Amino acid sequence: KILVIGANGQIGTELVLNLRGKYGAEAVIASDIHPSKHPLITEEHFELVNVLDKVLLENIFEKYQPTQVYLLAAILSATGEKHPQMAWDLNMNGLLNVLDLAVKYKTQKVFWPSSIAVFGPNSPRDNTPQYCTMDPNTVYGFSKLAGERWCEYYFIKHGLDVRSLRYPGLIGWKSDPGGGTTDYAVNIFHEALANNKYESFLSAGTALPMMYMDDAIRATLELMDAPADKITIRSSYNLAGISFTPEQLAAEIKKHLPDFEISYAEHDPRQAIADSWPRSIDDTQAAQEWNWKINYDLAAMTADMLENLKG
Numbered sequence: 218k219i220l221v222i223g224a225n226g227q228i229g230t231e232l233v234l235n236l237r238g239k240y241g242a243e244a245v246i247a248s249d250i251h252p253s254k255h256p257l258i259t260e261e262h263f264e265l266v267n268v269l270d271k272v273l274l275e276n277i278f279e280k281y282q283p284t285q286v287y288l289l290a291a292i293l294s295a296t297g298e299k300h301p302q303m304a305w306d307l308n309m310n311g312l313l314n315v316l317d318l319a320v321k322y323k324t325q326k327v328f329w330p331s332s333i334a335v336f337g338p339n340s341p342r343d344n345t346p347q348y349c350t351m352d353p354n355t356v357y358g359f360s361k362l363a364g365e366r367w368c369e370y371y372f373i374k375h376g377l378d379v380r381s382l383r384y385p386g387l388i389g390w391k392s393d394p395g396g397g398t399t400d401y402a403v404n405i406f407h408e409a410l411a412n413n414k415y416e417s418f419l420s421a422g423t424a425l426p427m428m429y430m431d432d433a434i435r436a437t438l439e440l441m442d443a444p445a446d447k448i449t450i451r452s453s454y455n456l457a458g459i460s461f462t463p464e465q466l467a468a469e470i471k472k473h474l475p476d477f478e479i480s481y482a483e484h485d486p487r488q489a490i491a492d493s494w495p496r497s498i499d500d501t502q503a504a505q506e507w508n509w510k511i512n513y514d515l516a517a518m519t520a521d522m523l524e525n526l527k528g
């Protein structure tokens with residue numbers, strides 16, 4: 218059985234759908250703290266669980282003896298700044314509960330997402346390398362940095378085969394993002410189609426590393442399928458996708474919706490978060506060690522998003 222914790226989230230939803238497509242619905246147990254509202258994820262093969270309730274979580278491990286666990290439950294950057302203690306507690310103790318139970322129940326592989334949010338104001342801003350100064354100043358960012366250290370620690374001390382990717386901002390149409398700083402790049406598509414306009418909470422020139430969800434899910438499955446001896450990084454791999462600004466994304470959307478207009482809000486707290494992150498990422502190791510390569514550039518992503526969202 219494969220257990221996906223955080224199945225209602227932006228990534229969790231897509232992972233459940235993809236893993237069930239690959240292994241069959243009954244092979245993938247979806248779990249989250251609330252029932253699923255997604256039309257394709259019913260209460261069948263679904264367990265209500267709070268990843269912070271270790272006793273309840275252990276019952277799930279006992280019941281399903283999962284061979285793989287994907288932990289996607291987390292509080293993202295913007296929400297984390299509104300509720301710092303809650304973000305630290307969920308992001309850190311949720312991970313520690315899963316790592317501990319994965320060792321106890323001999324789970325073969327664990328996936329845990331890190332983020333480009335582990336970099337900070339003094340990290341190189343362009344083509345940010347795998348190893349460099351990392352001084353994240355959001356709770357989300359340093360919870361992910363600490364989480365990377367714990368993942369590597371459990372690999373070294375317990376031999377746990379835990380694998381991780383530093384996801385950029387992810388853009389998809391099957392699920393909605395929640396509480397992130399990169400969410401503008403998803404919201405813009407919905408509003409462009411509904412109202413032909415969108416007010417961006419990030420300034421026109423704010424470049425951020427981004428990736429189409431199809432690429433991010435494929436990267437995850439390719440990493441998880443790679444032979445263990447090919448994996449040399451047990452903290453988390455840099456993963457580069459596309460890098461663009463709200464202005465560039467708006468211009469690409471206008472190629473399909475000529476009347477679309479973007480405007481820019483001032484003084485949104487998410488601007489400071491975005492300004493502390495890299496503009497682009499270097500993912501040489503992922504390319505060399507498990508042949509990572511993206512399929513979707515900005516034009517292809519925009520066309521696919523609009524095609525699938527226009528209904």
Ligand code: VAH
Binds near residue numbers: 357
């Ligand atoms: C966020 N979507 O905005 C997440 C992600 C790199 C950004 O970690 O917080």
